Amino acid sequence: xxxxxxxxxxxxxxxxxxxxxxxxxxxxxxxxxxxxxxxxxxxxxxxxxxxxxxxxxxxxxxxxxxxxxxxxxxxxxxxxxxxxxxxxxxxxxxxxxxxxxxxxxxxxxxxxxxxxxxxxxxxxxxxxxxxxxxxxxxxxxxxxxxxxxxxxxxxxxxxxxxxxxxxxxxxxxxxxxxxxxxxxxxxxxxxxxxxxxxxxxxxxxxxxxxxxxxxxxxxxxxxxxxx
Ligand code: ADE
Numbered sequence: 001x002x003x004x005x006x007x008x009x010x011x012x013x014x015x016x017x018x019x020x021x022x023x024x025x026x027x028x029x030x031x032x033x034x035x036x037x038x039x040x041x042x043x044x045x046x047x048x049x050x051x052x053x054x055x056x057x058x059x060x061x062x063x064x065x066x067x068x069x070x071x072x073x074x075x076x077x078x079x080x081x082x083x084x085x086x087x088x089x090x091x092x093x094x095x096x097x098x099x100x101x102x103x104x105x106x107x108x109x110x111x112x113x114x115x116x117x118x119x120x121x122x123x124x125x126x127x128x129x130x131x132x133x134x135x136x137x138x139x140x141x142x143x144x145x146x147x148x149x150x151x152x153x154x155x156x157x158x159x160x161x162x163x164x165x166x167x168x169x170x171x172x173x174x175x176x177x178x179x180x181x182x183x184x185x186x187x188x189x190x191x192x193x194x195x196x197x198x199x200x201x202x203x204x205x206x207x208x209x210x211x212x213x214x215x216x217x218x219x220x221x222x223x224x225x226x227x
Contacts, residue, residue: 001104001155002032004074005144006067007111008049010037012141022149025158033148036074041066050114059115067110067121074108082128083108086140086147087116090129093147095170097130101147102154109147111140173222177210
């Protein structure tokens with residue numbers, strides 16, 4: 001999968017994809033994330049990318065022209081399955097969205113800043129608007145990193161144990177069960193006996209029960225939604 005990210009703060013995106021699972025994904029050639037500095041498409045000798053909003057009001061707006069030129073240059077090189085704009089008024093990112101996007105070939109992500117981007121870009125280029133939650137961050141870069149992480153780990157072959165994403169929280173609209181590792185007893189706190197029993201079916205049943213119980217206690221809305 002190829003993901004192109006357009007931003008005015010490329011430095012913010014230098015770190016997240018160079019470690020851990022996403023690094024492994026790119027080392028294996030399964031994920032190629034390219035970050036593009038919108039400033040390179042800025043206007044005039046100051047490489048302007050934002051301007052005051054029509055109608056007045058505080059806050060700058062990212063201009064249509066640099067964004068359109070950058071998007072069109074990228075579109076000249078490949079066809080994008082989705083052009084995604086990270087914005088607090090987008091649809092809330094959920095596991096199902098990540099699952100769906102992990103099966104695409106080419107994604108483009110626009111990171112907003114200041115007051116947002118000129119609405120005409122949203123109307124004429126953007127195909128999907130995503131929020132990572134009901135709070136406002138200072139830009140779309142961290143949300144873009146969250147989105148890419150949620151997608152990247154699902155690309156087949158990225159996780160070592162290919163089945164492990166299947167048991168993540170939310171995959172069955174259930175939270176994940178508790179997990180333990182050695183030692184079996186720590187400060188007198190013992191691991192549940194069942195996990196040491198060696199009876200795989202009994203362990204699977206226990207995990208399922210724990211998932212259900214945890215979901216009932218912490219996120220009953222997930223169970224309601226199923227109905
Ligand atoms: N940009 C600023 N806040 C955001 C959020 N909550 N989700 C996505 N993009 C954003």
